[in-house]
Amino acid sequence: MCLVLTTSKAYFSSVLQYLEQHGVSPEDALCMLKEDFSDLNNADVRVSLESYEKLLCLGESLLSDRLFGFHLGQDIRTADFGVLGYLVESCSTLEAALKVLLRFDSLVADIAVASVLHNEHYVEIRWTPKTQTNKHVILRNMTAWVAITRKIVRSDIAPSKMNLTVALSGHERSLLEQWFGCEVCTKQQYNALIFPTAFLYLSFDSKNPDLYSTLTNLSESQLTALASSHPYQDKLSHLLEQTPNLGEVSLDTYAIAFTLSPRTLQRRLQAEGTTFVRMLDKERKKRAQRLIVNTSLSELSNLLGFNDQSAFNKAFRRWFDQTPSTFKKSMDRC
CATH class of the missing domain: 1.10.10 (Arc Repressor Mutant, subunit A)
Incomplete structure (x- = not known):
């Protein structure tokens, strides 16, 4: 099966807005990509991962910024995530926000599988691209998650550790460690943010139960439309591929990653003509x-x-x- 990997219009357009702040007009940037973006005026349009990657590489070249994705992630705004951004803001705690982020991340960029592992001491969020991609895609995503959380809780909270699959120079890694406030390990097997379990209970001043309910329903509708071409078996397949020891896997483990019950995940796999086994x-x-x-x-x-x-x-x-x-x-x- 050939996966069509895409980002939302808002997520793609926010890169153009960032470039405009640094003296590059959106029209010039799109012209340099030498692609037809006439349908960007369509609110429902999705942009291919290939086009998104090209734009990020163009940004590095135009601004002579080898950490373009990192700086782009630092500049993230709620609107850049579309409906998901406002849904995250309306949550009551970081734990609730994490659940909706894992559930609806594909609405922003359906280019990776997000999963969570946790115990009584630490939580680990993994972000695994569905295909090989450039460092700016990864840096922007990992940085944006921390940046948006800091803005919502109004505190420069720091992860305990961050793993990145990309290679960085010693100077580049030092810049990341200074901003993230933790050790950054490069050339790792997977991308991950690790933080104390206690962070899950951080309260959001922007919580809004009524808005949360409305936006959750809207996000579910959008996800249903998107999921028709991106079934659960594709996402589970990528998670299995990224697990070093298959003796550690179970239906229950992956159900947690999908924020579903094991029974529900099994039913959805069966509806797609397969099973976990x-x-x-x-x-x-x-x-x-x-x-x-x-x-x-x-x-x-x-x-x-x-x-x-x-x-x-x-x-x-x-x-x-x-x-x-x-x-x-x-x-x-x-």
């Missing part, structure tokens, strides 16, 4: 074929989440109609 089996098969050459069979069995070697051997024969050892020998000869 089937998707896990598919990821195991794909990973087994990729890793078997340079991985011992016992280690591979553990990485794929099998309780014992015999279960792994049985699944492998079902996938490839031969034993793992026979398959490995044939690959070694290639």
